[in-house]
Amino acid sequence: MDNEYQRLDAKFAQSLVDIVAAELNKNVNILDDRGVVIASFSKERIGQVHEPGAMMLKSGVIKEFYVTKADELRFNGVRTGFNMPIMFENKCVGVIGVTGELKTSEPYARLAARFVEANLQSNARQEKLVGALKEKEELQFVFLNKIIRVQEEERKRISRELHDETSQSLTSIIVGLRVLAEQVKGSGEREKILHMRDLARTTLEAVHDMAVELRPVLLDDLGLVAAAQKYIANYSKQYNIVMHVEFNNLSRERFATEVEIALYRILQEGLTNIVKHAKATEVWVSLYKTQTKLILMINDNGVGFNLELFKSTHSRTSLGIYGMSERVALVEGIFDIKSAVGQGTKIFVEIPL
Ligand SMILES: Nc1ncnc2c1ncn2[C@@H]1O[C@H](COP(=O)(O)OP(=O)(O)OP(=O)(O)O)[C@@H](O)[C@H]1O
């Protein structure tokens, strides 16, 4: 059989047999597409071949048939009764037989056969829907992967450009203004020029910060641990939060680029969320390695939030947590976030190496 859903489900067949048999007080058999009994009220018949059924199926001429008294004598185990082919997608996928006189067995056999067919159709529809959904999910995964890659590449490009071009030009301007300030005579003019130089300096700092935020050069050059340490150092300087950092067994070793970027972005988002939402006074970050995986945990002692409520309400506009879990999924890791109002928030990420 080419499709799983075209096969008769033995459990379903047996339930149907039990219902019809109990109703009629007659035996009911369901055969597969080769004439083997797969469900029967007489349990000993299961697994045996139903000769008249098998002969009809083998002949290729699919038709309903009545097992006569004479057949009963000719073939082992069969009883008089009406037998209906079960059709699905223009193929005979089995036979259902109800024993007894033609008058009573025929309508029940017809009804039961229709019932099995309807069940097969509904299974097939479901199977197709599930298949379509799976395909969509796979496509979504591919797109997401692509979007994240493109975004990272773009950030890297802009960051490099800011760093190499814009910063260099600003530096030249600053130096030029200083030289100019030394050359002018009037102190009023000099003041103005120095003021412009200070403005250029502040801009340079802002450009530098932006470049680092977009894509720290450290991440590409020295790796996750160095970049994370630097990020955390800046962060704790900037905000009034006590940081407990543990990178115990990690030195400056490198991991796959996707893994380093994913963990770095998660750290960024996790710590940004703490500043934005948590009102935390203490934060614990730990990054460590076991033989097979890399684990990142970010915990805070802030206000926490109701995760279920968040999922059912804002989850479409807030992308931070969603983005973290997607990034982890792309590197086949595990993402978990736990939070409760008044009990802080815990982020757990595990990535296979
Ligand atoms: N550490 C935290 N402490 C308290 N609340 C948090 C914390 N992290 C997230 N939240 C809550 O979960 C929500 C979702 O966070 P998420 O990062 O997905 O979105 P966001 O930060 O609101 O927006 P963005 O898309 O810019 O990240 C937040 O709006 C906030 O209510």
Ligand SMILES: [Mg+2]
């Ligand atoms: Mg966020």
